[in-house]
Amino acid sequence: MKIASKAELACVYSALILVDDDVAVTGEKISTILKATAVDIEPYWPGLFAKALEGINVRDLITNIGSVVGAAPADDMGFGLFD
Numbered sequence: 001m002k003i004a005s006k007a008e009l010a011c012v013y014s015a016l017i018l019v020d021d022d023v024a025v026t027g028e029k030i031s032t033i034l035k036a037t038a039v040d041i042e043p044y045w046p047g048l049f050a051k052a053l054e055g056i057n058v059r060d061l062i063t064n065i066g067s068v069v070g071a072a073p074a075d076d077m078g079f080g081l082f083d
Contacts, residue, residue, distance in 0.1 A: 007041035010034055011049035019058045026050050 004012070014033040015025045023029060027047030034041060 006039075007045045008049075010037075010039045010041055011045055014046075015049065015053060015058060019062075025053050025058065 011030055011034075014030040017033060018025045018029055027050040030046035030050060031043075034046065
């Protein structure tokens with residue numbers, strides 16, 4: 001599993017803040033949040049991240065992930081905990 005970089009995490013958290021406040025996710029707005037929090041990343045990350053989220057309803061994505069994961073069947077290992 002690849003661990004996300006500081007820049008990726010900063011952009012994810014910024015996007016989540018914007019979505020929670022019902023504000024469009026743009027490179028400029030992500031940059032504004034990062035400047036306010038004094039997070040120093042390469043200047044291309046906010047625009048790149050906003051472009052990747054273009055046309056995606058992040059709120060629906062987050063709420064649907066929980067329902068899909070919760071609906072997945074558990075793997076049967078062929079034995080019980082107290083067998």
